[in-house]
Amino acid sequence: MYTLAARCARRGVRQAHTVLLMRHGESVWNLANKFTGWHDVALSEKGHEEAIEGGKLVAAEGLKFDIAYTSVLKRAIRTLDHALEETDHMWIPVVKAWQLNERHYGMLQGLDKKETVAKHGSDQVQIWRRSYDVPPPPLDESSEYYPGNDVRYQYLDKKCLPFTESLELTAARVVPYWQQVIVPELKAGKNIIIAAHGNSLRALVQYLDAIPNDVIAELNIPTATPLLYHLDDDMNPIPFEEAIAPLTGKYLGDLDAIRARIEGVKKQTG
Numbered sequence: 521m522y523t524l525a526a527r528c529a530r531r532g533v534r535q536a537h538t539v540l541l542m543r544h545g546e547s548v549w550n551l552a553n554k555f556t557g558w559h560d561v562a563l564s565e566k567g568h569e570e571a572i573e574g575g576k577l578v579a580a581e582g583l584k585f586d587i588a589y590t591s592v593l594k595r596a597i598r599t600l601d602h603a604l605e606e607t608d609h610m611w612i613p614v615v616k617a618w619q620l621n622e623r624h625y626g627m628l629q630g631l632d633k634k635e636t637v638a639k640h641g642s643d644q645v646q647i648w649r650r651s652y653d654v655p656p657p658p659l660d661e662s663s664e665y666y667p668g669n670d671v672r673y674q675y676l677d678k679k680c681l682p683f684t685e686s687l688e689l690t691a692a693r694v695v696p697y698w699q700q701v702i703v704p705e706l707k708a709g710k711n712i713i714i715a716a717h718g719n720s721l722r723a724l725v726q727y728l729d730a731i732p733n734d735v736i737a738e739l740n741i742p743t744a745t746p747l748l749y750h751l752d753d754d755m756n757p758i759p760f761e762e763a764i765a766p767l768t769g770k771y772l773g774d775l776d777a778i779r780a781r782i783e784g785v786k787k788q789t790g
C-alpha cells in the first residue's frame with residue numbers, strides 16, 4: 521500500500537528537467553590571447569585543472585546525467601571528459617555535434633586580441649566580438665581556417681560551412697540543434713550535460729533566458745564554470761535565486777571568484 525505522497529511521486533509530480541552547461545577550460549589560445557573560433561586547440565595545463573575543478577563542483581551538487589553533448593573541438597571534448605570522470609558518468613552516451621562549435625571568427629582566427637585592438641580600435645573589435653549581428657570579416661576558401669579544408673566537416677553540405685559568424689548566425693545553428701535534438705531527450709525525462717564554448721553557450725542562454733540583443737552584448741561566460749538550469753515542462757527556465765542576471769541558471773562555485781573570471785574574459789581585449 522503506497523502512502524499518498526509516494527503515489528503522487530510515482531504519478532508525475534516531477535522534478536524539473538536538468539541541464540548543466542559548461543564552457544571549456546582555458547585553451548592554449550585563450551592563454552596566448554588569440555581569437556580561436558573553429559580552430560581546434562588543446563586545453564592548457566590550467567584549462568585541464570579548471571575542468572577537473574568544475575567537474576568536482578558538479579559532483580558535489582549530486583547531479584545525475586543520462587546523455588552528454590559537446591562540439592567537435594577538443595577543448596570542449598576534453599572538458600566534458602573531465603566532468604564525466606569527476607562525476608562518475610564516463611558510461612553515458614556522448615554526442616559530438618559541429619552545431620555546438622564556437623562561433624566562427626572569420627579572418628580574426630589566429631590573431632592576437634590586443635594586437636587586433638591596436639590595429640582596428642577597441643570599438644570595432646568590441647563590435648566584432650560581442651555585437652549580436654555584425655560578423656568579423658570573412659575568410660576565403662584558401663584559408664587554413666576554412667572548415668571546407670578540414671576533414672571533420674567533409675560530409676557536410678558546403679553551404680552549412682561558415683566563412684565567419686556573428687552571434688546571430690551562431691544561434692541559427694545552436695538553437696535548432698537545441699530544439700530538434702536536445703529538447704526531445706529532455707522531454708523523455710533525461711538529464712543533460714553540455715560542454716561547449718563561450719559564444720555557442722551565449723547563443724543558447726540568450727534563447728533560454730530571452731535576453732535582449734543589447735544585453736547579451738555585455739554577457740561573458742567564464743571558463744569551466746558549471747551553469748545549472750532547471751526547466752519546466754515547456755522548457756522555460758525556473759529561475760534560481762543565486763543566479764547572476766541576466767541569467768536565470770545558477771553557476772556552481774564561489775560567486776566572487778566566478779565574477780572575477782567573467783571580468784577576465786571581458787578584459788582580454790584591453
Ligand SMILES: O=C(O)[C@@H](CO)OP(=O)(O)O
Nearest residue numbers: 554555556557622649718
Ligand atoms: O576566441 C574565441 O573563439 C572566443 C572564445 O575564446 O573569444 P571571445 O571571448 O573573444 O569571443
